Every structure is written in C-alpha cells, then in structure tokens.
Amino acid sequence: MEGVTMVHGPKGFMCILHVMRFKWDEDGKPKAGIGSTDAEALRAWPGMLYDNSRDYIMWGFAASEKWLPKDVTQLRGARIQQLVTEKTASWHPDYRRIFSLGDPDSSFPLVIRTSEPIDPWKPSSVTLIGDAIHTMTPGRGVGANTALRDARLLTRKLAAASRGELSLLDAVGGYESTMTSYAWDAVIKSRAQMDGHSVMHKGDLLGTLARTGMRTAMRTMNHLPPVKRKMVLAESSFRGAGREDED
Numbered sequence: 001m002e003g004v005t006m007v008h009g010p011k012g013f014m015c016i017l018h019v020m021r022f023k024w025d026e027d028g029k030p031k032a033g034i035g036s037t038d039a040e041a042l043r044a045w046p047g048m049l050y051d052n053s054r055d056y057i058m059w060g061f062a063a064s065e066k067w068l069p070k071d072v073t074q075l076r077g078a079r080i081q082q083l084v085t086e087k088t089a090s091w092h093p094d095y096r097r098i099f100s101l102g103d104p105d106s107s108f109p110l111v112i113r114t115s116e117p118i119d120p121w122k123p124s125s126v127t128l129i130g131d132a133i134h135t136m137t138p139g140r141g142v143g144a145n146t147a148l149r150d151a152r153l154l155t156r157k158l159a160a161a162s163r164g165e166l167s168l169l170d171a172v173g174g175y176e177s178t179m180t181s182y183a184w185d186a187v188i189k190s191r192a193q194m195d196g197h198s199v200m201h202k203g204d205l206l207g208t209l210a211r212t213g214m215r216t217a218m219r220t221m222n223h224l225p226p227v228k229r230k231m232v233l234a235e236s237s238f239r240g241a242g243r244e245d246e247d
Contacts, residue, residue, distance in 0.1 A: 001019050002019070003018075004016060004017070004018045005017045005018075007091075007095070008211060008214065008215060009088065009090075009091060010090070010203070010208075010211075011063065011064070011067055011201060011202075011203045011207065012063065012064055012067075012196075012198070012200040012201030012202075012207065012211070013061070013062070013063050013067070013087060013088070014061070014062045014063070015059060015060065015061050015062070015088075015095065016058075016059065016060045016062075017057065017058070017059050017098070018057070018058045018059075019055075019057050019058075020053075020055060020056050020057070020058055021055050022053055022054065022055060023038050023039075023042065024042055025054075026054050026055075029042075030042045030043065057098060059098060059099065059102065061084045061087070061088070061099075062112070062194075063087065063196075063201075064196035064197070064201035065196055066196070066201070067087070067201070067203075068083075069083070072109050073109050073111060074109075075109055076107070076108060076109075077104035077105060077107055077108075078104040078107075080104075080107040080108065080109060081099055081100065081102055081104060081107050084099050085099050085100060112137050112138070112194065112196075113135060113137075114135060114136050114137050114187060114190070114191050115133070115134055115135040115136065115187055116187070117180075117184040117187060117188070120176075120177070120180070121176075123169050123170075123172040123173035123176055124169070124172070125168065125169075125172070127154070127172050127175065127176060129147060129150035129151060129154060129179075130143075130146070130147030130150055130151075131143065131147065133179075133180075133183065134146065134180075134183040134184070134186065134187050135187075136186055136187045136190040136191070137190045137191050137193070137194040137195075138190070138194065139189075139190040139191065139192070139193030139194030139195075140186065140189055140190040140193050140235075140238065141239075142186050142190065142238060142239050142240075143186075143190075145239040145240055146182070146183055146186050146239075146240070148240075149179075149182070149240040150175075150179055150183075153175055153178060153179060154175045154179075157171040157172070157174050157175040158171055182240070186238075189238075200214070
C-alpha cells in the first residue's frame with residue numbers, strides 16, 4: 001500500500017501498481033492525522049474543493065508489441081482491461097481483481113518511444129529542454145528529473161549571460177554541450193532498461209532464465225541492507241542528486 005510496486009511476469013510482462021493517497025477524504029474534507037498545517041491550508045483554500053482527485057490505485061501493464069494484438073493502439077476502455085486480464089490469466093486473482101475493478105474510461109494504450117542521441121549542432125538563440133530534445137523510456141525513471149536538471153543548468157547559463165560573463169550564444173552552447181552529455185546517457189540507459197526486443201521478453205528458456213536471474217538478484221539485494229543503500233545512492237546520483245558538474 002506504500003510507494004510503487006512493480007510485478008515482473010512471464011514473457012517480460014510487467015505491471016506497476018501505485019496507491020495514490022491525498023490529504024482529503026472522498027467528501028473533500030481534511031483527513032484525520034494529516035497534520036495541523038495541511039488541515040488548515042485545506043480549510044482556508046476553498047479552491048481545493050474543486051479538485052475531484054480522490055484516493056485510488058493506479059495500475060499499468062506493459063509488454064513487448066510482439067505479444068500484443070496488431071490493433072492494440074486502437075483499443076480503448078473495457079477492451080483494454082479485457083486484454084490485460086487475458087494476458088495475466090496465470091497471475092494471482094487479487095491482481096486480476098484490481099484490473100477488473102478499474103474505471104474503463106481511465107484505461108488507454110500508450111506506445112513507449114525514445115529519442116536517439118544526435119550529433120552536436122551550432123547554438124543559436126533557440127534551444128530545447130526536456131522531452132523536446134531527449135524523450136526517453138521510463139526504464140530508469142529519470143525523464144522529469146533530467147528536464148528539471150536542464151532547467152537549472154539553462155537558468156544558470158542565462159543568468160551568467162545577463163551579468164555579462166558570457167555571450168548569449170556561449171551561454172546556450174555551454175548549456176547544450178553539458179545537457180547532451182548527461183541526457184544521452186540517460187536516454188541510452190533508460191532504453192536498455194525497457195527494451196521490448198531484449199532477452200527478457202522472449203518466451204523461450206533463455207527468456208525464462210534471464211527473468212529468473214533478475215528476480216533472484218533483486219530478492220538477494222532486498223535482504224542485504226548495505227547493498228540496498230548503495231543501489232539507492234547510485235540511482236539518486238543518476239537522477240542528478242548532488243551534482244554540481246554544470247558549474
């Protein structure tokens with residue numbers, strides 16, 4: 001019930017479950033125990049009552065396109081939910097119950113796409129940040145972090161130009177040079193983590209062995225706190241935490 005849960009199944013099928021909890025109840029009133037500051041903010045901000053978000057469970061099912069119908073991108077609502085229950089016939093009934101209880105109007109197909117690294121270009125007064133230049137798969141969960149890192153870096157470079165320390169083109173060029181160095185790294189590693197053509201998505205013995213090895217490694221790390229901490233620190237660093245290399 002806390003945080004994000006990922007389920008890895010046969011043929012590389014994956015499901016993500018996320019329990020979304022808000023600080024107000026189904027009537028829009030502050031929940032008990034949320035803290036006096038949050039409760040007071042909700043009471044003093046009537047506009048919050050126009051937010052119709054209520055506690056819910058978000059789920060997403062992912063699979064290589066070779067295991068899905070050719071017209072999957074045309075499917076909507078209840079048909080999408082039916083497809084997921086068909087593909088997870090061997091899964092625990094509790095998971096499949098969650099799928100069936102979903103609001104059909106909230107189910108839709110999404111094709112995961114990625115950009116590819118490109119050669120450096122001549123800087124101008126126009127530049128790009130975020131998905132406009134480095135769209136990536138959610139394999140490493142760093143898309144938003146990388147966009148924020150772009151914004152911080154570009155802000156610093158433009159501020160330096162405003163102070164007369166750099167010309168505008170040098171500021172933009174400096175931003176683009178640094179941005180592409182970490183962005184392409186994130187694009188490549190994110191694709192490697194979520195590639196529908198990888199061995200993980202094979203339905204043969206090789207695929208089974210690969211998935212078994214991954215699950216064994218994850219379970220082992222889960223029982224070794226020092227290894228878990230090292231993994232968390234590595235992921236935080238990959239997301240840009242504590243990085244000052246832009247300066």
